Amino acid sequence: DTAVSQTPKYLVTQMGNDKSIKCEQNLGHDTMYWYKQDSKKFLKIMFSYNNKELIINETVPNRFSPKSPDKAHLNLHINSLELGDSAVYFCASSQDPQGGANVLTFGAGSRLTVL
Amino acid sequence: GQNIDQPTEMTATEGAIVQINCTYQTSGFNGLFWYQQHAGEAPTFLSYNVLDGLEEKGRFSSFLSRSKGYSYLLLKELQMKDSASYLCAAMDSNYQLIWGAGTKLIIKP
Numbered sequence: 001d002t003a004v005s006q007t008p009k010y011l012v013t014q015m016g017n018d019k020s021i022k023c024e025q026n027l028g029h030d031t032m033y034w035y036k037q038d039s040k041k042f043l044k045i046m047f048s049y050n051n052k053e054l055i056i057n058e059t060v061p062n063r064f065s066p067k068s069p070d071k072a073h074l075n076l077h078i079n080s081l082e083l084g085d086s087a088v089y090f091c092a093s094s095q096d097p098q099g100g101a102n103v104l105t106f107g108a109g110s111r112l113t114v115l
Numbered sequence: 116g117q118n119i120d121q122p123t124e125m126t127a128t129e130g131a132i133v134q135i136n137c138t139y140q141t142s143g144f145n146g147l148f149w150y151q152q153h154a155g156e157a158p159t160f161l162s163y164n165v166l167d168g169l170e171e172k173g174r175f176s177s178f179l180s181r182s183k184g185y186s187y188l189l190l191k192e193l194q195m196k197d198s199a200s201y202l203c204a205a206m207d208s209n210y211q212l213i214w215g216a217g218t219k220l221i222i223k224p
Contacts, residue, residue, distance in 0.1 A: 041200060043158070043214040056211065090157060098210045100146060100165060106157035 023091030119215035143208020
């Protein structure tokens with residue numbers, strides 16, 4: 001049983017298209033995240049939800065919109081894709097956003113390539 | 116500003132010991148994490164330190180000095196499968212994680 005699963009694993013699309021990445025966790029965690037990892041391998045937080053409520057919203061273009069229908073799911077929709085959006089997007093979850101309980105369990109990643 | 120520094124790349128020999136250093140500057144501090152990331156895979160949790168000192172977990176140990184803003188990850192009896200990137204992340208006063216760019220560790224036979 002995969003703890004944090006995200007789909008699709010690979011996504012190749014043209015500039016200007018709209019795409020979604022889905023994420024589900026079966027760990028019973030309250031908090032879920034979207035991270036972007038660029039070619040230089042920096043992990044950058046994009047969004048964080050705690051019990052379906054947005055708690056972190058870093059400076060990302062508003063073309064990126066997260067949606068959390070319930071605390072086990074956090075999807076990411078991207079409008080009008082640009083070349084610079086090419087990266088690996090990781091979904092993650094944690095039991096508690098504070099302190100040592102904030103051990104993140106990551107999904108396998110979704111590699112987005114914009115042509 | 117908030118910042119994490121760690122070496123970009125290190126090389127070590129199978130069976131040896133390697134120490135990966137990390138220095139951090141954060142607004143407040145609520146602990147330091149180490150994650151391992153194999154190429155093309157997700158990061159996985161290795162250790163968490165919030166108090167000064169050394170925490171040992173099998174072949175891997177992690178050290179923290181809060182006064183120096185410094186941590187290291189010590190890997191003993193290196194195996195080929197330890198070839199990976201090692202990510203250091205510090206948690207600030209708002210419980211936000213500040214990530215380093217990772218240290219790519221290459222193990223040679």
